[in-house]
Amino acid sequence: MSSVLEQIQQEIAKLETKTVKTNVGKITSVFDGVAKLDGLSGCMYNEMIEFPGGVYGIALNLEEDEVGVVVLGDYSNLKEGDEAKSTGRLLSVPVGKGLLGRVVDALGQPIDGKGPIESDILYPVEKIAPGIIPRKSVDQPVQTGIMAIDAMIPIGRGQRELIIGDRSTGKTTIAIDTIINQANINNQHKKEDGTFEDGFRPMYSIYVAVGQKQSNIARTIKAMEEAGALEYCTIVAAPAADNPANQYIAPFAGAAMGEYYMENGMDALIVYDDLTKHAASYRQISLILKRPAGREAYPGDVFYLHSRLLERSARVNENNGNGSLTALPIIETQAGDVAAYIPTNVISITDGQVFLETDLFNQGIRPAVSVGLSVSRVGSAAQVKAMKQVAGKLKGELAQYRELAAFAQFGSDLDAQTKSILEKGDRLVELFKQPPLSPKKAEEQIALIWAMQAGYFKDIDVKKVTAAVQSLHEFFITAKGDLLVELRSGGKISDATDEKLKAAVEEWKRSFK
Amino acid sequence: MAGSHHIKDFAKKLVTLSLDADGQASAERVSAVLDALGQNPPRDYKKLLKQYSKYLEVEVSQGQAKVEFAGPLGAEQLTAIEKKFTEQYNRKIVASTVENPALIAGVRITVGDDVYDASVATRLALLEQNVA
Structure with a gap:
């Protein structure tokens, strides 16, 4: 009781005696989550507008004699003639480490029943991306834990790498695996007192779910919880049942949460799952606001919608926080059509894409990464040296294999060189198969790829390669931990390490049947 | 259009x-x-x-100041209000009064879309909001 009285006394002390000025307007119509208001002559673009009953909205259309406000929340109690007032504030969300392990809505309010968010720092949802001067080149890797990606399409801290593919091709799985792998790496470098080893930069994750089924989001949360990744992750949920305004805001709110890490010398990863639905929700809002429709009925600024969002992911230099925000936007294509409006837009904005193919997925090649169509424009600058050494030629070899495999279907008489390329290709495909939620550490990947490149899988039947890879993987973890530590150091594979790898793989091979 | x-x-x-x-x-x-x-x-x-x-x-x-008040409001204060807003908006502002006991005490002045609130009722509402 006394604390309540103290709180009231503090509030009374804080009360100012001066006059409060507000700019007001009256609702002339409310429909489909959009309110049109008369008045509000001093309203700013993107300003928060307060409606009766504690409902807020954002002013998105400033017209000659009316203001179009997108209502965030329940608009069923708003009616014509209700008074709304400007707040003088831009929409802001709580940010900081207090959000780790939490599930929040598009406004940063908790929806996981774990109590209020412990954070008193607010960041605006819309913010201009870092300019040219504060940026630094991307040269530190983000280990996704997925061999096909880390070896052939390396992603760097501060990069924007698009994950694109048809429905049910494993796009979300790649994103979740990456988040889980960040948690695994963080735990690996965590000391007993909860701090991290000197020089280690932990990676925090933000998963933004836009327009997804609630059941899918629940499954994702469960997977992260089970893998112990939730403690390093914040989930921003704007499910399909949420109003379009929240779905439109959610990625920007997530970006604001990620910017906190970037500006404070930390590294963060943000997954936008997915931007196709985000564009659709923005289209819905724009059409209701009667903005002119363009291609596929999207408004003219749909490119700017995604470019301003993704430009906020960057790596900044020492004078500007020395942090990074890596983005993994997801785009769902229809029947593999990457030339549709939104996919082409986002492809051109991002620094590369991981393209997932339905055919590969159905053939059992999972993750169904199409090596030919996937690219990372940052490239090997963001790859550890040892990985660069062993995986440098992989992409070319697989491309050659795919080309020859298509021809090999027609003829039976093949020359020895072609046969050898095909046989190696078959084994490489098997090597890169990886079940979901089982990311591999970089040093384990290096050891496995080294063994493949050194020809140790040559005499193993293709059907047994997956089992052999798994067996070798387990062998390295259980019996050759010191060698893995050596590979983890990040340097090139020296002749001595090469010899050790040789001896280890030969030892394994003697026992493998 | x-x-x-x-x-x-x-x-x-x-x-x-x-x-x-x-x-x-x-x-x-x-x-x-x-x-x-x-x-x-x-x-x-x-x-x-x-x-x-x-x-x-x-x-x-925009040319009127609607003055809602609770408690006493003298003619001098009304003139002062007119003068103040005439200067502020750089146009002639004429004040009109409406008694509003719901304000408890103080005034609320509306000029066009702008509302200037110096009432006890609003302060209490703000206090309730912050304490809740």
Whole structure:
């Protein structure tokens, strides 16, 4: 009781005696989550507008004699003639480490029943991306834990790498695996007192779910919880049942949460799952606001919608926080059509894409990464040296294999060189198969790829390669931990390490049947 | 769409014609404008009248300070309010009073879309919001 009285006394002390000025307007119509208001002559673009009953909205259309406000929340109690007032504030969300392990809505309010968010720092949802001067080149890797990606399409801290593919091709799985792998790496470098080893930069994750089924989001949360990744992750949920305004805001709110890490010398990863639905929700809002429709009925600024969002992911230099925000936007294509409006837009904005193919997925090649169509424009600058050494030629070899495999279907008489390329290709495909939620550490990947490149899988039947890879993987973890530590150091594979790898793989091979 | 722009432009011109030398909407001028329009009704007459009425309402509200008060409010204070807002908005502001006991004490002044609140009721509402 006394604390309540103290709180009231503090509030009374804080009360100012001066006059409060507000700019007001009256609702002339409310429909489909959009309110049109008369008045509000001093309203700013993107300003928060307060409606009766504690409902807020954002002013998105400033017209000659009316203001179009997108209502965030329940608009069923708003009616014509209700008074709304400007707040003088831009929409802001709580940010900081207090959000780790939490599930929040598009406004940063908790929806996981774990109590209020412990954070008193607010960041605006819309913010201009870092300019040219504060940026630094991307040269530190983000280990996704997925061999096909880390070896052939390396992603760097501060990069924007698009994950694109048809429905049910494993796009979300790649994103979740990456988040889980960040948690695994963080735990690996965590000391007993909860701090991290000197020089280690932990990676925090933000998963933004836009327009997804609630059941899918629940499954994702469960997977992260089970893998112990939730403690390093914040989930921003704007499910399909949420109003379009929240779905439109959610990625920007997530970006604001990620910017906190970037500006404070930390590294963060943000997954936008997915931007196709985000564009659709923005289209819905724009059409209701009667903005002119363009291609596929999207408004003219749909490119700017995604470019301003993704430009906020960057790596900044020492004078500007020395942090990074890596983005993994997801785009769902229809029947593999990457030339549709939104996919082409986002492809051109991002620094590369991981393209997932339905055919590969159905053939059992999972993750169904199409090596030919996937690219990372940052490239090997963001790859550890040892990985660069062993995986440098992989992409070319697989491309050659795919080309020859298509021809090999027609003829039976093949020359020895072609046969050898095909046989190696078959084994490489098997090597890169990886079940979901089982990311591999970089040093384990290096050891496995080294063994493949050194020809140790040559005499193993293709059907047994997956089992052999798994067996070798387990062998390295259980019996050759010191060698893995050596590979983890990040340097090139020296002749001595090469010899050790040789001896280890030969030892394994003697026992493998 | 082009038609609606035309109506808006026309309505704005009519509002300008309805203002007297002090920049205040005058009843005489408004009736003159309405007479002239009635004698020679333009296309979309009804729409035009609606738009004219809307703009005129905004114009009138911008020249008035609606003073809601609870407790005593003297003539001197009212004059001071008029003077203050006339300076602030750089146009003649005429104050009108409405007693509103719901304010408990203090005043709330509305000029156009702007609301200046110095009432106890609003302070208490703010306090309730912050303590909750």
